[in-house]
Amino acid sequence: MTTKIRVQGEVPARLDEGFERIRRELKLPETFAPAALREAERAADADHGERKDLTDLPFVTIDPPGSMDLDQAVHLERRRAGFRVWYAIADVASFVRPGGALDTEAHARGETVYLPDGKVPLHPPVLSEGAASLLPGTTRPAAVWQIDLDAEGRMVGADVQRALVRSRERLDYAYVQAAADTGTADGTLALLEEIGKLRLQLERERGGVTLPTPEQEVVADGDGYRLEFRIPLPAEAWNAQISLLTGMAAATMMLDAEVGVLRVLPPPRPGDLAKVRRVAQALDVPWPDGASYGSVVHGLDPKNPQQAAFLQESKVLLRGSGYVAFDGEPPALAEHSAVAAPYAHVTAPLRRLVDRYATEVCLAVAAGEPIPAEIREALPALPEVMSATGRRAGGVERACVDLVEAFLLRERIGQDFPAAVIDVDERGTGGQVQLVEPAVIARCDGALPLGERVTVRLAKADPATREIRFTLP
Numbered sequence: 001m002t003t004k005i006r007v008q009g010e011v012p013a014r015l016d017e018g019f020e021r022i023r024r025e026l027k028l029p030e031t032f033a034p035a036a037l038r039e040a041e042r043a044a045d046a047d048h049g050e051r052k053d054l055t056d057l058p059f060v061t062i063d064p065p066g067s068m069d070l071d072q073a074v075h076l077e078r079r080r081a082g083f084r085v086w087y088a089i090a091d092v093a094s095f096v097r098p099g100g101a102l103d104t105e106a107h108a109r110g111e112t113v114y115l116p117d118g119k120v121p122l123h124p125p126v127l128s129e130g131a132a133s134l135l136p137g138t139t140r141p142a143a144v145w146q147i148d149l150d151a152e153g154r155m156v157g158a159d160v161q162r163a164l165v166r167s168r169e170r171l172d173y174a175y176v177q178a179a180a181d182t183g184t185a186d187g188t189l190a191l192l193e194e195i196g197k198l199r200l201q202l203e204r205e206r207g208g209v210t211l212p213t214p215e216q217e218v219v220a221d222g223d224g225y226r227l228e229f230r231i232p233l234p235a236e237a238w239n240a241q242i243s244l245l246t247g248m249a250a251a252t253m254m255l256d257a258e259v260g261v262l263r264v265l266p267p268p269r270p271g272d273l274a275k276v277r278r279v280a281q282a283l284d285v286p287w288p289d290g291a292s293y294g295s296v297v298h299g300l301d302p303k304n305p306q307q308a309a310f311l312q313e314s315k316v317l318l319r320g321s322g323y324v325a326f327d328g329e330p331p332a333l334a335e336h337s338a339v340a341a342p343y344a345h346v347t348a349p350l351r352r353l354v355d356r357y358a359t360e361v362c363l364a365v366a367a368g369e370p371i372p373a374e375i376r377e378a379l380p381a382l383p384e385v386m387s388a389t390g391r392r393a394g395g396v397e398r399a400c401v402d403l404v405e406a407f408l409l410r411e412r413i414g415q416d417f418p419a420a421v422i423d424v425d426e427r428g429t430g431g432q433v434q435l436v437e438p439a440v441i442a443r444c445d446g447a448l449p450l451g452e453r454v455t456v457r458l459a460k461a462d463p464a465t466r467e468i469r470f471t472l473p
Contacts, residue, residue, distance in 0.1 A: 037103035040124040043095040044131035056167040068129035076191035088142040098374040110389020112351040158249035173357040177235040196238025207292035208340040226255035251342035267319040283451040305420030309451040312422040379385030399438040402466035409461035
């Protein structure tokens with residue numbers, strides 16, 4: 001789990017060169033094969049056949065500003081006994097021929113890789129930002145989930161089918177949050193807050209975990225730039241709960257059918273859990289008897305040094321996630337411990353390969369039809385494909401954060417900074433500190449008191465090696 005970083009506005013030339021170097025070092029593909037591009041262009045103009053017309057439902061998309069690869073559109077309704085969630089997912093399988101050049105390229109890429117100056121997409125933009133994207137005002141093929149909830153937000157039924165949809169608006173999180181805060185939200189946006197809060201409460205009750213993980217933003221500041229932390233808005237958590245709900249519905253459907261691919265995370269090891277409990281006690285983070293880890297982290301403030309240190313130390317409990325494919329008896333580990341339920345990735349097929357396959361399994365199961373042979377045969381190899389490409393994407397993310405931090409600190413070597421200690425080595429020779437200003441998390445040498453404020457001195461900041469090092473003065 002790493003911190004994401006974004007650059008607002010024009011990217012400085014020095015950083016641009018650094019991002020290109022990261023692309024080369026980690027062997028990110030520069031272009032799509034000509035055969036894959038031709039196949040994508042033909043698919044963009046193809047007819048998608050007869051399917052149910054749901055264009056009368058007023059779907060909207062909710063994504064970061066400027067997003068064009070729109071995987072999901074949502075429409076929410078109130079029912080007499082609860083709620084109905086309509087969730088349209090881009091029907092990527094309608095554009096990709098199994099075994100073709102485009103499919104081969106997607107398996108090599110695995111997922112879209114995001115960098116602060118752009119992205120390396122899973123699919124050619126003619127599809128991912130065009131014909132397959134759920135852009136507003138356009139009729140698009142989709143896999144549409146219909147999930148019914150009771151008055152407390154618990155799932156009571158789920159179905160999925162191919163359909164045509166037409167999104168009405170492309171919204172961003174700030175807009176949705178402002179509508180909620182000013183009391184002007186209505187329809188889907190009003191219900192998003194209501195359902196989102198119900199689902200968050202259910203998540204806490206079953207022991208699930210949502211960490212308040214900050215993003216770093218590079219912001220123009222006069223003739224230079226500065227780093228700031230951005231804490232996710234509540235609206236982002238509400239929206240994420242709709243995606244999690246859909247993934248849980250998909251996992252249940254595949255487990256009942258005894259075929260599919262799940263996203264799994266083993267439960268924390270007793271030793272790790274005991275260590276995190278000791279850290280909570282040392283940092284005065286309350287952990288009542290019988291309370292789950294998820295209920296403890298809910299509401300913690302990453303701006304508070306002690307709570308930030310606890311959140312950083314406790315991430316050990318959320319490591320080790322992966323995928324498991326099965327055809328027959330369900331796997332021994334079928335649950336994602338952070339979700340505290342079986343879970344599958346199905347809501348981002350434009351950006352993640354595995355979602356296309358899991359969606360195809362669910363569509364066949366829901367229709368009572370045999371799962372296509374090419375889908376079934378491809379399932380066993382998916383976990384390793386996603387593991388390898390996921391490691392590459394994580395490496396890119398970490399390298400970009402290190403580069404930006406080194407770039408912005410390069411002229412401040414020898415200066416002192418106020419910081420909070422958020423991680424310490426077992427040997428007591430150093431750890432990680434979170435600066436108060438700028439918004440940097442980096443290595444510091446010395447005997448560090450976990451969860452306390454200290455003054456640190458910048459000893460090294462090299463954009464070429466992407467290395468930052470602090471010491472105690």
